[in-house]
Amino acid sequence: MTVEIPSMKIAVLGGAGKEGSGLALRWADAGHSVIIGSRDPARAQEAAAEINTTLGREAATGADNLSAAAEAELIVLAVPYAAQQATVETLRGCLAGKILIDVTVPLVPPKVARVQLPEGGSAVEAVQRMLGEEVRVVSAFQNISAHHLKHLGEEIDCDVLVCADDAEAGELVVRLARQIGLGAFYGGVLANSVVAEALTSVLIALNKRYKVPGAGIRITGIPRD
Amino acid sequence: MTVEIPSMKIAVLGGAGKEGSGLALRWADAGHSVIIGSRDPARAQEAAAEINTTLGREAATGADNLSAAAEAELIVLAVPYAAQQATVETLRGCLAGKILIDVTVPLVPPKVARVQLPEGGSAVEAVQRMLGEEVRVVSAFQNISAHHLKHLGEEIDCDVLVCADDAEAGELVVRLARQIGLGAFYGGVLANSVVAEALTSVLIALNKRYKVPGAGIRITGIPRD
Numbered sequence: 001m002t003v004e005i006p007s008m009k010i011a012v013l014g015g016a017g018k019e020g021s022g023l024a025l026r027w028a029d030a031g032h033s034v035i036i037g038s039r040d041p042a043r044a045q046e047a048a049a050e051i052n053t054t055l056g057r058e059a060a061t062g063a064d065n066l067s068a069a070a071e072a073e074l075i076v077l078a079v080p081y082a083a084q085q086a087t088v089e090t091l092r093g094c095l096a097g098k099i100l101i102d103v104t105v106p107l108v109p110p111k112v113a114r115v116q117l118p119e120g121g122s123a124v125e126a127v128q129r130m131l132g133e134e135v136r137v138v139s140a141f142q143n144i145s146a147h148h149l150k151h152l153g154e155e156i157d158c159d160v161l162v163c164a165d166d167a168e169a170g171e172l173v174v175r176l177a178r179q180i181g182l183g184a185f186y187g188g189v190l191a192n193s194v195v196a197e198a199l200t201s202v203l204i205a206l207n208k209r210y211k212v213p214g215a216g217i218r219i220t221g222i223p224r225d
Numbered sequence: 226m227t228v229e230i231p232s233m234k235i236a237v238l239g240g241a242g243k244e245g246s247g248l249a250l251r252w253a254d255a256g257h258s259v260i261i262g263s264r265d266p267a268r269a270q271e272a273a274a275e276i277n278t279t280l281g282r283e284a285a286t287g288a289d290n291l292s293a294a295a296e297a298e299l300i301v302l303a304v305p306y307a308a309q310q311a312t313v314e315t316l317r318g319c320l321a322g323k324i325l326i327d328v329t330v331p332l333v334p335p336k337v338a339r340v341q342l343p344e345g346g347s348a349v350e351a352v353q354r355m356l357g358e359e360v361r362v363v364s365a366f367q368n369i370s371a372h373h374l375k376h377l378g379e380e381i382d383c384d385v386l387v388c389a390d391d392a393e394a395g396e397l398v399v400r401l402a403r404q405i406g407l408g409a410f411y412g413g414v415l416a417n418s419v420v421a422e423a424l425t426s427v428l429i430a431l432n433k434r435y436k437v438p439g440a441g442i443r444i445t446g447i448p449r450d
Contacts, residue, residue, distance in 0.1 A: 113413050114413065114414050114416050115346070115420065116416070157445040158446075161427065185434075186430075186434050187434075188339065188426070188427060188430025188431075188433075189338075189339050191341070192339065192340045192423070192426060192430060194340050194342065195340065195423045195424050195427050198417070198423070201413070202386065202388075202412045202413060202417045204413075205411075205414070205417060206412055206413075206444065206447065208413075209410075209411050209412075209413070210447045212446050212447050212448075213446075215444055215445065215446040217443065217445060218443045219440055219442060220382040220383060220441040220442060220443050221438075221440040222435045223437075
């Protein structure tokens with residue numbers, strides 16, 4: 001399956017981390033222009049250099065989170081849960097009219113195999129409330145193993161559930177996920193993100209119980225292209 | 226795959242409804258002694274008679290919810306969400322030392338494609354709090370199509386996520402699900418039931434978006450016997 005999307009400028013904040021760098025690598029490989037964001041610009045530049053070395057061309061650059069977000073059309077938030085709201089706070093000024101993909105999993109250590117949802121439901125809804133209607137917030141990629149993302153071409157046996165109040169933004173993210181080899185489906189409004197956010201703790205519980213490295217889910221009953 | 230479980234006395238409350246009657250039929254077919262419970266004993270007896278006709282033997286009886294629960298070792302709560310807490314309230318006296326499987330999906334019409342979780346997370350946790358530690362509450366079967374349950378032998382392309390604070394009770398329910406032809410996995414503590422409860426709204430959203438009759442999920446990354 002080939003998914004054609006015009007090349008976009010994608011900032012991945014927290015892009016020096018495991019999940020963020022895996023997504024950044026795959027989108028860079030698919031032909032997008034990727035800007036790695038980090039609190040520490042030097043770390044961001046290192047992560048970008050690593051991607052460029054892997055791909056053998058200049059597909060990624062590095063910057064601080066704010067500069068990365070300002071430069072991009074589409075921003076991916078892949079910072080730890082503890083840093084989520086503070087990071088969003090610093091971005092308020094430069095996201096109007098853009099799409100923000102939130103990858104945050106609200107895990108509360110040490111009990112990561114137990115669902116502990118934030119007050120009021122999903123973590124991403126709080127982000128949408130902070131940013132207001134000017135920013136189209138999309139929830140996705142919470143359940144995808146960072147390890148597998150790093151290995152280009154490796155099939156990932158887990159689907160991406162995409163939730164967004166703006167269906168058009170949600171559908172774009174479905175295509176962006178499919179473009180990098182992931183199964184992806186639009187699962188309705190942002191409130192439905194509770195499932196994807198909470199599922200990570202269930203998958204951790206399944207990994208423990210069945211002694212496997214990476215349980216996942218697949219959506220059934222929908223034909224795949 | 227054959228799963229051997231000694232024959233049990235299973236009460237299915239709300240067993241004249243779609244989901245309850247499907248589960249009751251399958252467990253009766255598997256050799257358990259099933260008591261259909263309903264607010265209306267006449268409806269329960271009708272539903273039991275239908276099962277007996279289908280199977281060609283006396284495998285089910287009907288009673289009011291309280292009598293059904295009192296007589297059984299294992300009680301399945303398959304009433305509508307609006308009746309969940311009131312039904313549990315009437316059962317307090319007769320559940321000590323038993324296992325209660327809660328099948329309730331906390332849908333809030335008319336917006337059934339939007340996750341609307343009860344205050345404090347999952348609906349089943351409120352049931353466990355009402356009943357106290359004497360009753361082992363297990364959450365399961367929220368995402369299984371009633372339509373497919375009714376057709377004995379029909380493969381159901383959706384797994385059952387089983388959640389319980391008591392792992393032993395959870396594992397018994399995993400076996401009871403596998404015995405009637407369902408894929409089932411123990412997904413950790415009762416709080417994790419949020420995923421199964423909320424997933425039904427996501428599946429409804431997927432059905433609408435992709436114009437399919439019954440989206441479901443499969444757990445991946447765990448070998449199946």
